[in-house]
Amino acid sequence: MHTALTIAGSDSCGGAGIQADIKTMTVNGVYAMSAITALTAQNTTGVTGIMEVTPEFLKKQLDAVITDICPDAVKIGMVSSGELIHVIAETIRQYQLKNVVVDTVMVATSGARLISEEAIGILKQELLPLADVITPNIPEAEVLSGRKINSEEDMMSAAEWIQKHYQCNVLLKGGHQVNTANDLLADADGMHWFKGRRIDNPNTHGTGCTLSSAIAANLAKGMTMQAAVEGAKDYISGALAAMLDLGKGSGPMNHAYVIDEISQK
Numbered sequence: 001m002h003t004a005l006t007i008a009g010s011d012s013c014g015g016a017g018i019q020a021d022i023k024t025m026t027v028n029g030v031y032a033m034s035a036i037t038a039l040t041a042q043n044t045t046g047v048t049g050i051m052e053v054t055p056e057f058l059k060k061q062l063d064a065v066i067t068d069i070c071p072d073a074v075k076i077g078m079v080s081s082g083e084l085i086h087v088i089a090e091t092i093r094q095y096q097l098k099n100v101v102v103d104t105v106m107v108a109t110s111g112a113r114l115i116s117e118e119a120i121g122i123l124k125q126e127l128l129p130l131a132d133v134i135t136p137n138i139p140e141a142e143v144l145s146g147r148k149i150n151s152e153e154d155m156m157s158a159a160e161w162i163q164k165h166y167q168c169n170v171l172l173k174g175g176h177q178v179n180t181a182n183d184l185l186a187d188a189d190g191m192h193w194f195k196g197r198r199i200d201n202p203n204t205h206g207t208g209c210t211l212s213s214a215i216a217a218n219l220a221k222g223m224t225m226q227a228a229v230e231g232a233k234d235y236i237s238g239a240l241a242a243m244l245d246l247g248k249g250s251g252p253m254n255h256a257y258v259i260d261e262i263s264q265k
């Protein structure tokens with residue numbers, strides 16, 4: 001069985017973070033493992049607390065997993081401090097981990113800040129150049145490129161700039177557009193659009209975590225980058241279209257929609 005490791009924060013309401021990653025990887029047919037960077041006290045309306053693990057304890061988790069079951073792919077999500085980012089970068093180099101997907105998580109849908117200002121510099125310097133693909137949303141791509149993004153042309157020039165500058169493939173997500181949900185992959189072959197129908201669903205808690213974990217699961221199974229992104233885009237569209245409605249804020253998606261489809265056959 002193919003295996004994937006998520007290095008991310010725990011979301012107590014189960015919609016984003018480690019919980020979304022494990023659900024996504026499992027439903028996409030790979031064995032999921034985790035190394036937790038922080039606990040969050042969180043629900044669909046907001047984050048009320050964050051408790052980071054120490055860099056030493058993150059390293060212990062990573063060594064324990066990797067020396068036993070070396071993952072076929074790695075997804076990295078919320079990492080709030082520079083010291084934790086440094087441990088992850090060192091571990092990727094030490095074990096020469098492959099298929100590294102970095103979701104550049106900065107701010108939760110509910111508005112809470114999930115990375116310190118100082119850590120963004122370390123993320124850019126140490127982690128992005130080790131990634132096979134990074135998955136910023138539009139506001140994150142603005143931070144990484146220092147450019148404003150107001151159109152699909154702006155998305156293309158920002159993705160090209162980020163790819164050249166950090167030497168990694170970039171999937172610039174278009175979920176923050178108004179009428180469309182078109183994502184753009186900049187890789188060594190050029191630019192590829194993954195067009196998505198915009199689904200009228202306000203419950204988008206964890207979409208970024210889910211998309212990046214589905215890409216990691218697909219890469220673990222040996223798919224090419226473009227096929228991995230296409231499969232992940234289909235998965236997220238299905239999970240959003242299942243229209244789960246839980247909680248008082250921006251609720252989570254339904255990962256069980258695939259299982260529901262099978263059980264209805």
Ligand SMILES: Nc1ncnc2c1ncn2[C@@H]1O[C@H](COP(=O)(O)OP(=O)(O)OP(=O)(O)O)[C@@H](O)[C@H]1O
Nearest residue numbers: 109137173174175176181198199204206207208209
């Ligand atoms: N309303 C929607 N309809 C269809 N697809 C969507 C919608 N909202 C987001 N997506 C898709 O979900 C994925 C995540 O995109 P988005 O830009 O929302 O990332 P994000 O902001 O990092 O997510 P998060 O909500 O986890 O912070 C992308 O593939 C995007 O196109």
Ligand SMILES: Cc1ncc(COP(=O)(O)O)c(N)n1
Nearest residue numbers: 009016017078108109205206
């Ligand atoms: C632990 C954790 N990781 C990531 C996110 C981002 O997800 P979203 O932007 O959908 O809230 C989150 N809210 N919590």
